[in-house]
Amino acid sequence: MTEAIRLVGIVLVLLACLQSAAHAAPNDVNALAAAHRAFLDGFPKDRTAVQELALAGNGFAAMMTQRTWQNDSYGPVSEAEATRWRDQAVADDVPARLLALAGQGNATAMAWLGSMHRYALAGASTDVEQAAAWYRKGAEKGSSFAQRLFAAMLWEGTGVEKDPVAALRWNRKAADKGDRFAQYAVGLAYELGEGVAKDPAQAIAWYRKAAAQDDESSIGRLAWIYGKGEGVGVDLDQSVFWYRKLAEMGNAKGQYNLAVKYWNGTGVAQDRSHALYWFRKAADQGDEDALFAVGVVEYGADNYCHAIDAWEQAAVAMKTGKAHASLAELYSHLGNQVLARDHAQRAAAKGGLEPGTAETVGKIVASTTHLRHVDVAPLAWSASGETAAARYQTVVAALDGKAYVLTHDGGHASYSSYHSCGPGKDLLIESGSVGEYGMNLRMLYRFDRALGRYRAFPKSWASGAHPESQFTLGSNGQLVFNSVEFDRKGRRRVSTLGTEQVLVQDGRRVRVTTDTGLFTTKLEHRHAELVPAANAKGLARQRMDQARAQLAQVQRERQLEQQSKGEGGGFMRALVGATVGASMMAAGGGSNEQVLGGALKGAQVFNPDSAAAASLGSTADVLFGASSTSLPSTLAGAGTQTGYPTRPSLATGACAGFTEGNYRQKALTGGPDQQLYALCGQAFEYYTMYKRAIAQGYSEADANRTYAAHEQSARVAQGFLRSHGAD
Numbered sequence: 001m002t003e004a005i006r007l008v009g010i011v012l013v014l015l016a017c018l019q020s021a022a023h024a025a026p027n028d029v030n031a032l033a034a035a036h037r038a039f040l041d042g043f044p045k046d047r048t049a050v051q052e053l054a055l056a057g058n059g060f061a062a063m064m065t066q067r068t069w070q071n072d073s074y075g076p077v078s079e080a081e082a083t084r085w086r087d088q089a090v091a092d093d094v095p096a097r098l099l100a101l102a103g104q105g106n107a108t109a110m111a112w113l114g115s116m117h118r119y120a121l122a123g124a125s126t127d128v129e130q131a132a133a134w135y136r137k138g139a140e141k142g143s144s145f146a147q148r149l150f151a152a153m154l155w156e157g158t159g160v161e162k163d164p165v166a167a168l169r170w171n172r173k174a175a176d177k178g179d180r181f182a183q184y185a186v187g188l189a190y191e192l193g194e195g196v197a198k199d200p201a202q203a204i205a206w207y208r209k210a211a212a213q214d215d216e217s218s219i220g221r222l223a224w225i226y227g228k229g230e231g232v233g234v235d236l237d238q239s240v241f242w243y244r245k246l247a248e249m250g251n252a253k254g255q256y257n258l259a260v261k262y263w264n265g266t267g268v269a270q271d272r273s274h275a276l277y278w279f280r281k282a283a284d285q286g287d288e289d290a291l292f293a294v295g296v297v298e299y300g301a302d303n304y305c306h307a308i309d310a311w312e313q314a315a316v317a318m319k320t321g322k323a324h325a326s327l328a329e330l331y332s333h334l335g336n337q338v339l340a341r342d343h344a345q346r347a348a349a350k351g352g353l354e355p356g357t358a359e360t361v362g363k364i365v366a367s368t369t370h371l372r373h374v375d376v377a378p379l380a381w382s383a384s385g386e387t388a389a390a391r392y393q394t395v396v397a398a399l400d401g402k403a404y405v406l407t408h409d410g411g412h413a414s415y416s417s418y419h420s421c422g423p424g425k426d427l428l429i430e431s432g433s434v435g436e437y438g439m440n441l442r443m444l445y446r447f448d449r450a451l452g453r454y455r456a457f458p459k460s461w462a463s464g465a466h467p468e469s470q471f472t473l474g475s476n477g478q479l480v481f482n483s484v485e486f487d488r489k490g491r492r493r494v495s496t497l498g499t500e501q502v503l504v505q506d507g508r509r510v511r512v513t514t515d516t517g518l519f520t521t522k523l524e525h526r527h528a529e530l531v532p533a534a535n536a537k538g539l540a541r542q543r544m545d546q547a548r549a550q551l552a553q554v555q556r557e558r559q560l561e562q563q564s565k566g567e568g569g570g571f572m573r574a575l576v577g578a579t580v581g582a583s584m585m586a587a588g589g590g591s592n593e594q595v596l597g598g599a600l601k602g603a604q605v606f607n608p609d610s611a612a613a614a615s616l617g618s619t620a621d622v623l624f625g626a627s628s629t630s631l632p633s634t635l636a637g638a639g640t641q642t643g644y645p646t647r648p649s650l651a652t653g654a655c656a657g658f659t660e661g662n663y664r665q666k667a668l669t670g671g672p673d674q675q676l677y678a679l680c681g682q683a684f685e686y687y688t689m690y691k692r693a694i695a696q697g698y699s700e701a702d703a704n705r706t707y708a709a710h711e712q713s714a715r716v717a718q719g720f721l722r723s724h725g726a727d
Helices: 002-023 028-042 048-055 059-070 079-091 094-103 107-118 128-140 144-156 164-176 180-192 200-211 216-228 236-248 252-264 272-283 288-300 304-317 322-333 337-350 355-367 387-399 533-587 592-606 611-627 663-669 674-695 700-723
Strands: 402-408 412-420 427-434 439-448 453-456 466-473 479-486 492-494 499-505 509-515 523-529
Touching (some): 028 059, 028 107, 048 059, 059 079, 094 107, 128 144, 144 164, 180 216, 200 216, 216 236, 216 252, 236 252, 252 272, 272 288, 304 412, 337 355, 387 479, 402 509, 402 523, 402 533, 427 533, 439 466, 674 700
Antiparallel strands (some): 402 412, 427 439, 499 509
8 A cells, every 4th residue: 555655655756847848947957957056055053155045046045944943053043934935935926946957867857845844845735655756756867865865764754664674774865975975874873773783883984984074963873872882892082082073063962972071080080160161051052961061060060040941941852850949948948938839839749859859849849838829920931031120220230249238236246148130130139147146048039020029039027927028129229128928828927027228329229228117116327338249248247246356345344443442432432431540540549559450441341342451350360369359340341231131132123133243243244125125234333332322321311312223224114125025
């Protein structure tokens, strides 16, 4: 039956030739030859020459140009361009003219009639049997072009019965005439054992013939064979040689494989910079494996923007979900859980994941259920960036690659750095602090086309709440950040967690305005210099060290001041005590030694906390011992005898953790609320002064005036605590 169909096809072809012979124009032979030569010179990548002929009015070239726009080896396929050139070929009556030339025995015309029917060129419909019949006729007429194309149909079994032996025979005819594509096909037949016994040596010989004519497929096979040692010994030098040749010809797969050789140090000295160079060359041509590799390298180097660009492109090209899974992990790490969820779901849908990767993807989906209602479409990545975000560009460009550092109470320092992925693309903001409780937070903001603002979705908090951070452009060109919190059902729980505005001034400084907004409104304005982002952490640590050194200096000065005050008061108390003691001993008729001892003992009694006074008291004891006389008991009670009771401290309730022994240190070092700690320190100081007045023998009225100040300070501290109970 198949043979009958074949014969009918041949008869139809012959009849067509006879009927059309009269329509061939005198110059059509030259026009067809010129178009065919231009097509072959550029095949399979460059349409320039054949399209120029088509533009000059060559109808045959117009049909061939149509074919180049159908074939992705020339670049992006364009149905519109293919239709344009098809219409020109139809208008030039190309089918009839080819039939006329074929009727005159023109083998090239027969071959193109085969392609016309195989690829629906020049208005013809697809008819693989007709195509095979025309290819056969051209092959039998000696056209190496037709011989190779007919061999391909025999190899595939398209339009004719599959026959690898016959395919090899026709390919060999074309190969012997120097057709490099046929030479590759012969080499492949020997390598695979299709239509002939396997023969690696013959395969390599034919591949080398084609490679000598820069046939990329043959060069690629040679590189692979020598690298794997298929049928021959492994020769890594030869493998690298052929991959390098292919890469330098601009072949994306050759560039990718050469990059792998450099990355692993296989057959060449390991050189990661050379590897990345060739990975990028291949990625620029859209090679999916190279795009994925570039993403891996850039992510490892913390070049997140480059990793996003590479993996987003790879995700579109790859049949598996590998690139989507990598993006899911990256977006999760960078604080945008909506984008992480979207890519995790896409990765799971495409499949082809390693078990560990599949598990990670599943965890991301499960942990972001609360975000299922967020419309991700307006957040889709754009290779060129969002034009709608252009109004943000001035301030984003001013902050790109820059950072600022702020110092805070207690000797702490924080930093914020900005990295833009390009005009209208993502903005990565890294915030952190240094010190004992240093932290680091990255958030990737993506422009929302529907809302006209940038949005980020960091990970959920331990409380179970889910935050979102947004920023818009203020009236003065500043970035206005606003954070909101949602519960597990996606309902807004707190209207705002605070706002922050960042205004760039003269391109060198920023003014940062912060409204905490949590329990009270606490508006702060700070100014800071812009510095390179790479210096942010180091500068923050330097500022922290400086702030702590200044704080320590202030504490030392206060301690010296307190010590000075204590020493001055102690001297006066010792002087009074010495006068009282000496007077009392003199009034009692004591000897000179006893009067001196009374003075020394009085100094000790009136200044009990002084080590120097204690030393004087010891000397007095020696003097008294020598005269067998002791200091009257009235003197021993002189320093503390008041006749009225000591009233209790009122500060302990409001000032948890404060004692009479530590209050000064706690008030100076600060805590969760600096204002409360300062109030507590003041209340305890007044109480200490009150007790000192009692100890020094002040009147009850004088002591109570100090106690009233303590009472007032304690009430203020208690009132502050009640109004800020959440702290």
